[in-house]
Amino acid sequence: MLRPMPPTDSLFLLAETREQPMHVGSLQLYVPPDGATALDVRAMFESAMQEDHVAPLFQRRPKRSVTTLGQWAWETDAHFDLEHHVRRSALPQPGRVLELLALGSRLHSTLLDRKRPLWEMHLIEGLEDGRYAAYFKVHHSLVDGVSALRLLNRMMSPDPNERDMPPPWAMPPRRRKQRDGASNPLADGAREAVHLLGDVAGLGPALARTLSRAMREQTAPISLSAPKSMFNVPITGARRFAAQSWPMERIRRIGKASDSTVNDVVLAMCAGALRSYLLGMDALPDAPLIAMVPVSLHGEDAGSGDGGNAVGTVMCNLATHLPHAAERLAAINRSMADGKEALKSMTPTQILLMSAIGMTPLAVLPLLGLTGSVRPPFNLVISNVPGPREPLYWNGARLDGLYPLSIPMEGQALNITCTSYSNEIAFGLTGCRRTVPHLQRLLGFLDDELVALEDGAGI
Amino acid sequence: MLRPMPPTDSLFLLAETREQPMHVGSLQLYVPPDGATALDVRAMFESAMQEDHVAPLFQRRPKRSVTTLGQWAWETDAHFDLEHHVRRSALPQPGRVLELLALGSRLHSTLLDRKRPLWEMHLIEGLEDGRYAAYFKVHHSLVDGVSALRLLNRMMSPDPNERDMPPPWAMPPRRRKQRDGASNPLADGAREAVHLLGDVAGLGPALARTLSRAMREQTAPISLSAPKSMFNVPITGARRFAAQSWPMERIRRIGKASDSTVNDVVLAMCAGALRSYLLGMDALPDAPLIAMVPVSLHGEDAGSGDGGNAVGTVMCNLATHLPHAAERLAAINRSMADGKEALKSMTPTQILLMSAIGMTPLAVLPLLGLTGSVRPPFNLVISNVPGPREPLYWNGARLDGLYPLSIPMEGQALNITCTSYSNEIAFGLTGCRRTVPHLQRLLGFLDDELVALEDGAGI
Numbered sequence: 001m002l003r004p005m006p007p008t009d010s011l012f013l014l015a016e017t018r019e020q021p022m023h024v025g026s027l028q029l030y031v032p033p034d035g036a037t038a039l040d041v042r043a044m045f046e047s048a049m050q051e052d053h054v055a056p057l058f059q060r061r062p063k064r065s066v067t068t069l070g071q072w073a074w075e076t077d078a079h080f081d082l083e084h085h086v087r088r089s090a091l092p093q094p095g096r097v098l099e100l101l102a103l104g105s106r107l108h109s110t111l112l113d114r115k116r117p118l119w120e121m122h123l124i125e126g127l128e129d130g131r132y133a134a135y136f137k138v139h140h141s142l143v144d145g146v147s148a149l150r151l152l153n154r155m156m157s158p159d160p161n162e163r164d165m166p167p168p169w170a171m172p173p174r175r176r177k178q179r180d181g182a183s184n185p186l187a188d189g190a191r192e193a194v195h196l197l198g199d200v201a202g203l204g205p206a207l208a209r210t211l212s213r214a215m216r217e218q219t220a221p222i223s224l225s226a227p228k229s230m231f232n233v234p235i236t237g238a239r240r241f242a243a244q245s246w247p248m249e250r251i252r253r254i255g256k257a258s259d260s261t262v263n264d265v266v267l268a269m270c271a272g273a274l275r276s277y278l279l280g281m282d283a284l285p286d287a288p289l290i291a292m293v294p295v296s297l298h299g300e301d302a303g304s305g306d307g308g309n310a311v312g313t314v315m316c317n318l319a320t321h322l323p324h325a326a327e328r329l330a331a332i333n334r335s336m337a338d339g340k341e342a343l344k345s346m347t348p349t350q351i352l353l354m355s356a357i358g359m360t361p362l363a364v365l366p367l368l369g370l371t372g373s374v375r376p377p378f379n380l381v382i383s384n385v386p387g388p389r390e391p392l393y394w395n396g397a398r399l400d401g402l403y404p405l406s407i408p409m410e411g412q413a414l415n416i417t418c419t420s421y422s423n424e425i426a427f428g429l430t431g432c433r434r435t436v437p438h439l440q441r442l443l444g445f446l447d448d449e450l451v452a453l454e455d456g457a458g459i
Numbered sequence: 460m461l462r463p464m465p466p467t468d469s470l471f472l473l474a475e476t477r478e479q480p481m482h483v484g485s486l487q488l489y490v491p492p493d494g495a496t497a498l499d500v501r502a503m504f505e506s507a508m509q510e511d512h513v514a515p516l517f518q519r520r521p522k523r524s525v526t527t528l529g530q531w532a533w534e535t536d537a538h539f540d541l542e543h544h545v546r547r548s549a550l551p552q553p554g555r556v557l558e559l560l561a562l563g564s565r566l567h568s569t570l571l572d573r574k575r576p577l578w579e580m581h582l583i584e585g586l587e588d589g590r591y592a593a594y595f596k597v598h599h600s601l602v603d604g605v606s607a608l609r610l611l612n613r614m615m616s617p618d619p620n621e622r623d624m625p626p627p628w629a630m631p632p633r634r635r636k637q638r639d640g641a642s643n644p645l646a647d648g649a650r651e652a653v654h655l656l657g658d659v660a661g662l663g664p665a666l667a668r669t670l671s672r673a674m675r676e677q678t679a680p681i682s683l684s685a686p687k688s689m690f691n692v693p694i695t696g697a698r699r700f701a702a703q704s705w706p707m708e709r710i711r712r713i714g715k716a717s718d719s720t721v722n723d724v725v726l727a728m729c730a731g732a733l734r735s736y737l738l739g740m741d742a743l744p745d746a747p748l749i750a751m752v753p754v755s756l757h758g759e760d761a762g763s764g765d766g767g768n769a770v771g772t773v774m775c776n777l778a779t780h781l782p783h784a785a786e787r788l789a790a791i792n793r794s795m796a797d798g799k800e801a802l803k804s805m806t807p808t809q810i811l812l813m814s815a816i817g818m819t820p821l822a823v824l825p826l827l828g829l830t831g832s833v834r835p836p837f838n839l840v841i842s843n844v845p846g847p848r849e850p851l852y853w854n855g856a857r858l859d860g861l862y863p864l865s866i867p868m869e870g871q872a873l874n875i876t877c878t879s880y881s882n883e884i885a886f887g888l889t890g891c892r893r894t895v896p897h898l899q900r901l902l903g904f905l906d907d908e909l910v911a912l913e914d915g916a917g918i
Contacts, residue, residue: 018572084892087565090548090552090585093584106546111570114478114696115695116695237572238572238575434540
């Protein structure tokens, strides 16, 4: 049986190329339960595979044929093969996080098989520290990045003694009632906007025209002039991924001392790190970099996990031309406040249009012809996705880290996605391997910048 | 600097799709030198990486642009990045050959990055038996399967004490003088045919027309009517690979007792195994399967490593409708003899045309429109590539096994490639994961068939 595919979902299939795979991913680290080993965690996943229960969404594959009038639709895969989707891998010695990130980079570089449901889960053993890892990969046409993280959160429990918990592929991803209590206005808002648009505007080309017009008209009040940068060039298919976590408390303290939000401080860390990285490559533009930042309009802070339903996208001036960390933070705080003020003056429908663009921006841009301009509309996307606040467990294995992998695109070679979990915030940097060399240096620069911001705030 | 790409090479780029990657591969097993471990073999490869010498062919990437008039050309990759091409992997526990084949299947399923030189080498640790493994993958537009195997042979030495030997990526693949003395008429003949055709017929479409005409005219005397089978359907992108070796002596003994060639016995093993497999799937066609088999015309036996320059392609009746192993072998022997006789009546140019089709058949077929017919021109390709006859070493590590991975294609879901090495013959079975389920069963059936052939020959 064929089900129609919402047009915004099919855009991710249409925009996908060899150089621009359209899947999101996440890397998870698990600490085995007391008395158990990493291989016991593997055995738990393998035992879950025997159950053979798979949520309908994860049994769906895309199909386009004469009978669908050339449009993409979903159909249930009659020959679903769980072993194709759940795979066992191992790290080469010495099995440090370095080897894990290298494997994650490679797994994130390859295209999903379109003849099958568009997801894979890789179970990864061989970490020297005794932890177990998993990489989960899902096509953006099936689940967006925020929903994918949510899905993983939902399969967890705050109770270390809970057992008989299903694996991620058995979880229906869009269930509204959440086990962990974290809400995700961004995802909900974008889904709704997308469906609204789908209803109103019909299929692909018409939708693209609508979004294009909305983009030009609505973003005018808050759009800034982005300089050319090394990130805004054609990309290749291989990826490099780097990730690290920092204590949320350090970021909160800087925010309090400088009257900024957590999200402002996260952006300032990125801004300073990008400045150092670009200086080192002798590639810092004179004008400040502009980041596209999805934000929540209600609630204090998009990074805190609170917020209502209204979401939007702000173009943030990262002030990378300023030499001092505290100055950059102040400029970012002003830019974000201005952007949010401008968003507040929009009608709900305008905001929904914006949010649709904000959540699905880069897949849509090529189709809108917006990438051909000399200047990029922005230099990179920095998302900060709120995650669960308390430690979570899967059948007794503690989730020790959760790192998002996102989608670099033609003209947007670097993506930064942050996600909070428990008392930490994880930065996931996904870049084109060729266009963004030495990506891992950014981790050191993020750390330097956090210290500089603490100094600047007198901490 | 751009170099023109021979049209037959560019056909492999043109014919490539997500479901039909056009790379060949090989899986190698190494026994560490006395007193050394598998990780020492890894260290040898890593040390070779430090040398940073890469043969020009392996620094070439494909390029197609306005300046090449839309044709594919080769250019040297100015940002060549050896770490992208040579990667370290590990097997999950328990690290049996089963886990190695699963990893090989997965590595063989993913597309190469076209923005870079079209090859990868994966160094694989974690085999429980103490051996070390490597998987080498190269695009058919760069090197054909036979040349790729030759390349690996050439990097080896029969001398276990030789050191300072270069890695495969440092070897120029087309050097005529070979270290191991094995000749490969198939590859040379095909290369020459291809270049002759390129000279005569010009670029792509003209070449395709020439090949198409040649195919129809020249194959008439030896073409057979192939039945529809489960292998001749559309394929998906994921692969399943299975491989195993048998002693050459067992095959030679059957050949002697039944007045057949080694190649006949290899084909008979495949025929019997395919019959059992298809019977088990309730999918055995009434009419016998037809295999396309590249052969050498001079020299006794294409499988023995001898032979001159003339090569051709024979359509072999596998006699899968006959219930007894000895009967099938006799029928295969007759079919191969008839086919070679027909080839001998052709002019050298006709044979060269045939050989070009024989070596590059399946990439060309879709372009010729030959896959649309109700009946496939043949059911599968079975190649038997002669390899080195003596044990070979790389810096003291003994090559213990060498298994070829080939290219399943649209309408040709299973490929069998055999290669001899030392006193064994390896069967490499590469199939579409969806279309050819339980591929590994064929290994057991090959073994059964070898026993049945021995029985039939009174051994």
